[in-house]
Amino acid sequence: MSYSGGPMTEAMYYVLLALTKPNHGYQLMQSIQQISNGRVEMGPGTLYGVLTRMEKDGFIRIAGNDGRRKIYEITAHGRLALKQEYARLCAMIEDSNGLEGL
Amino acid sequence: MAKYTYKLNLIEFWRVGELESWYSDMAKKGYELVSVGNSFSKFKKVNPQQLKYRIEITKSDELDEEQLHLIEDSGWDYVSSEKQFHVFSSPIERQAPEIHSDPTIQAEAFNMFAIKMKRQAIAASSIAIFMLPIYIAFFIFNESPLYELIIQNNLSMVISFLVIIFLIGYSWHNVYKIFQVNKKLQSGQQIVHDVPFKRFKPIFLIVLFLLLAVYASILNPGNFRTTHINYDETLPIIRLDKFEQDKTLTYVNGLINDIEIKKSLFVAPQIDSSESLRSTSVQYEDGSGLYEPGLWNKYYYLKIPILEEVLFEAVIEKHSYEKLQSDYKLVESKYFDRVKIYEDEYYREVIVLKGRHILKVSYFGMESTVTILATIEEKFKQLGY
Numbered sequence: 001m002s003y004s005g006g007p008m009t010e011a012m013y014y015v016l017l018a019l020t021k022p023n024h025g026y027q028l029m030q031s032i033q034q035i036s037n038g039r040v041e042m043g044p045g046t047l048y049g050v051l052t053r054m055e056k057d058g059f060i061r062i063a064g065n066d067g068r069r070k071i072y073e074i075t076a077h078g079r080l081a082l083k084q085e086y087a088r089l090c091a092m093i094e095d096s097n098g099l100e101g102l
Numbered sequence: 103m104a105k106y107t108y109k110l111n112l113i114e115f116w117r118v119g120e121l122e123s124w125y126s127d128m129a130k131k132g133y134e135l136v137s138v139g140n141s142f143s144k145f146k147k148v149n150p151q152q153l154k155y156r157i158e159i160t161k162s163d164e165l166d167e168e169q170l171h172l173i174e175d176s177g178w179d180y181v182s183s184e185k186q187f188h189v190f191s192s193p194i195e196r197q198a199p200e201i202h203s204d205p206t207i208q209a210e211a212f213n214m215f216a217i218k219m220k221r222q223a224i225a226a227s228s229i230a231i232f233m234l235p236i237y238i239a240f241f242i243f244n245e246s247p248l249y250e251l252i253i254q255n256n257l258s259m260v261i262s263f264l265v266i267i268f269l270i271g272y273s274w275h276n277v278y279k280i281f282q283v284n285k286k287l288q289s290g291q292q293i294v295h296d297v298p299f300k301r302f303k304p305i306f307l308i309v310l311f312l313l314l315a316v317y318a319s320i321l322n323p324g325n326f327r328t329t330h331i332n333y334d335e336t337l338p339i340i341r342l343d344k345f346e347q348d349k350t351l352t353y354v355n356g357l358i359n360d361i362e363i364k365k366s367l368f369v370a371p372q373i374d375s376s377e378s379l380r381s382t383s384v385q386y387e388d389g390s391g392l393y394e395p396g397l398w399n400k401y402y403y404l405k406i407p408i409l410e411e412v413l414f415e416a417v418i419e420k421h422s423y424e425k426l427q428s429d430y431k432l433v434e435s436k437y438f439d440r441v442k443i444y445e446d447e448y449y450r451e452v453i454v455l456k457g458r459h460i461l462k463v464s465y466f467g468m469e470s471t472v473t474i475l476a477t478i479e480e481k482f483k484q485l486g487y
Binding site: 053 | 158166168173176199200206207208210
C-alpha cells in the first residue's frame, strides 16, 4: 500500500506536515494534534506503521537519535509530495466555492 | 510471595477483542496478566484493578524498539509477547489513546499474520496428503480391517485419522476467520474492543472428546487386556479330551495349556484357548511320528446384534493364514445360523455362528468335522445358546 501520487491519507498528510520540523515519534503525535487543533488524534501503533512505510518510500528519513528515540525529518521527495497534495487540496476547495451559499 | 495462576487461553489469537476483554475481566477479579504463551496465560494474584488491554500485532515476531517506545510513551505498559502478538495494558484512569486510530495500518500487520496462518494450514494439509496412503493401505492391505477395528478394538487408525481431519478443518476454519477480520480492518472497521466473550468454545469439547476416545481405546489398559483363566464347564469352548478320551492311548502333557479372556468395546468376552496332547505309543498312520492331537478355540460374543455374518467372515479371514476363502465350505445346519468348515488330512476347522456367538474350533487329529460340529452343538445347547 505504498503511496504513488494521487490523494494522500489524512495520516500521511499530517505526518509530512508535522515533519517539516525534525521531530521524534511521540512529540510528532502531539504536534499533529496541535496542528489539526485536536481534530486528528493518531494512535502510536498507527503512527509507527505510517512512519515505517513512509521511510521505506523515501518521504521521510531518520535524522538522528535523541537518546533511545529516533528523530525523523521530511526528505525533498516528501516535501514535493506534500506540496502537490496541498495544491490538489487547494484546487478542491476552489472548486467547491459555490457550496458556501448552500 | 507472589501467587501465580496459569489459565488455558481457550480463545484463538485472532479473536483480539475477546482476548483483551478476558484479560480486563481477569484484572477486575484481581488477576494481573504477567505473560502470554501459545496456549496458557500466566496471571499474578494482586488487588482487583481496572485495566484496559490492547494487543498490538507486528509483521515479524519482533516488536521494534521504536514501536515499543512510541506505545509506552503514549501511556501503555508493555506486558508480554507471543510471536506476532504483543500485549499492552493501561489503567483506565490514565486515559491512554487507542494504539490504532487507523485500522488500515493495523491491517498491514494483520495481513502478515493471515498469510502465515495460511502457510501453516497448507503445510499441515500437505503432510496429511502424504499420510493418506498409510490410511488407504490400512484398509487395502490389512487382511481384515473389520476384525482389527471391532474385535481387536484397534481404533488408533480411525481416531488418528479423525484427529488429523479435525485439525486440518480447524486450521482452515481459523484461516478463513482471520482473513475475515483482516478484510474488516482493511475496509476501515476498528477491532471491537471490550466485547463479551465466550471462553469455552464447543470446539474444545470436541478436542476433549477425541482425547478421551484416544485414552479409552489405546491407553486404558482395561480395555484390551488379556487375562488368563482356568477352565470351567460354563466356558463356551470345546475340550480336546472330548475327542481323544475313548482312544486307548497314553498321553503326556494332556492339559489345557492356556485360556485367555479379552474384551473389546463391542466384542466381549473373547476367549482363546490352546490345548495339545502327545501320545507315547501311537504313531500316525503314515508313520511320520508320534500322534499329537491339538485343539484351539476362538470364541467371540457380540455385544450388539449387528454385523454378525460380516464378523463371522472376518474371523475366518483373519485366521485363515495361507488358506483361501474358497477353501472353506458352507455347511447346512438346522441348529446354527451359519457353519463353515475347512478340512485337510489331519487338520480341520469348524466355524459356527449362533445368535451373537461365534466359535472357531481348529483341530489337529483324527476326528472328523461332523463329530466336532456335533460336539459344539451339544456344548451350545448345554449352555442354552
